Amino acid sequence: MKVKGFLKDVGGASRVTKMRQELIANGSPVPDPKDPIRALADALHPGKQDFVVTEVREASPTSTTYRFSPKNGHVPVFQCGQYVNFYLTIGQSVLTRAYSISSAPYEARLADPYFEITVRHNVPYLVPDWFLENLKVGAEITAALPFGQFYYEPLRDSRNIVGLAGGSGITPFASMAKEIAHGTLDVNLTVIYGSVKHTDIVCGDELQAAADACPDKIRLVHVMSEDEEWDGEKGFVTREIIEKYSPEDPSYFFCGPPVMYFMIEKTMKAIGVPRRRFRHDAAAQPKVTLIPSFPEDQIGKEYQLTVVRGIHEDVIPAKADEPVAVALERAGIPIDTHCRGGKCGYCRSQLLAGDIFVSPVNDGRRAMDKEFGWFHACSAYPVSDLRIKIPIM
Ligand code: FES
Structure with missing residues (x-):
């Protein structure tokens, strides 16, 4: 044993400990506002921001694209496939709603930066129709971005990407196609896009323009489920x-x-696609x-939901066949989703009393949360009267 070296180490460690204790004792209890790393991080991703609607255009007969420009500053850096969260008050409901960004990241770095979303009309529950009626050019809205992990990551994903899309689920791939055509994303993209009729294709012109500009990297395959006139798939x-159009690896x-x-997931298993090679965007709750396994006898039932927020306590109705988050929104109680x-x-809440059904399709709870009665309000349904504690927004 080298005693001299050992003593030197112990001496050094005790000096560092003393220095650390002095720094902690003399440190400010609030973060240094001049910390350049913090200032840079805040400048790049400022949390909630105000945006102005600068363009509204048709993306198909049944969908609309909205362009948002920052009221002050810039559009935070994002990747193709990420989403933006809007903060809305509609009637007495306080809502947050997420939409995939349909524009390309390079468009957020132009001299007049912007991002876009594309919204399908007549989707149940408030928001798309509210957008249609209220988001005219000049309207202001609060949003935060970017969020989500649904993007190409070279350390994890193959450069040969197959985008499987249905309806307005095309928007992440529209963003990706535009970024490829611009020369700032180096991947090969095959998009297999299912629609009912060709008139339902969302962002069709933009996708085609990108594919025409970059035919060696972008391939479009449209599949129509009920279109007699269609002469493609x-x-x-x-x-x-999927097998017919999939590239190597x-x-x-x-x-x-x-x-x-549900259909695509079964197909991936049948083909033998490894789990890491099948990525999907967080799916909103299905009906x-x-x-699977939703208790049928609960459909149509209604329960009483006691909601604890700090010192506030509210009692509201909650339908058994709607997620707890929707009951809160209907009652005007803000929940961050x-x-x-x-x-x-983000909507993680605590179950204080009662029983819930958690959708096995979207159960993202940690094991410890399950153990100690925490749940995600967006994917849990009441099956008795409940008492819950939610975070204050
Ligand atoms: S909103 Fe993401 S877990 Fe509920």
Whole structure:
């Protein structure tokens, strides 16, 4: 044993400990406002920001694209496939709603920066119709971005990406296609896009323009389920179609309605796609009739929900076939939601009494949370009267 070296180490460690104790004792209890790293991080990602609607245009007969420019400053850096969260008050409901960004990241770095979302009309529950009626050019809205992990990561994903999309789930791939065509994303993209009729194709012109500009890197395959006039692929996005158009060694990315997700997930298993090579966007909650094991006898029932927020306590009605988050929103009680698919944890709440059903499709709770009665309000349904504690927004 080298005693001299050992004593030197002990002496050094005790000096460092003393220095550390002095620094802690003399340190400020508040973060240094001039910390350049903090200032840079805040400048790049300022949390909530105010944006102005600077363009509204048709993306298809059944969908609209909205362009948002920052009221002050810049658009935070984002990646193709990430989403933006809007903060809205509609009637007495206080809502947050997430939308995938349909514009490309390079468009957020132009001299007049912006980002865009594309919204399908007539989707149930308030928001798309509210956008249609209220978001005219010049309107202001509060939003935060970016969020989500649904983007190409070279350390994890193959450069041969197959985007499997349905309905407005095309928007992350529209963003990706535009970024590839601009020369700032070096991947090969095959998009297999399921629609009912060709008139339902969302962002069709933008996708085609990107594919025409970059034919060696972008391939579009449209599949129509009910379109007699269509002379391309017909039916659903099946295993045969996926295998027919898949390149060598692909990574599959899925974004679309929950019912399509169930079909695609089965197909991925049947083809033998490794789990790491199948990525999907956080799916919003499907109708309860589509959730495996949802207790049928609960459909149509209503319970009493006692909501504890700090020193406040409210008692509101909650339908058994709607997530707890929706009951809160209907009652005007703010709950921060982002993914609305059980994954991000922003709506994490505590169950104090009663029973809930948690959708196995979107159960993103940690093991310890399950053990100690924490749940995600966006993916849990009341099956008795409940008493819950939610975070204060
Ligand atoms: S909003 Fe993401 S887990 Fe509930």
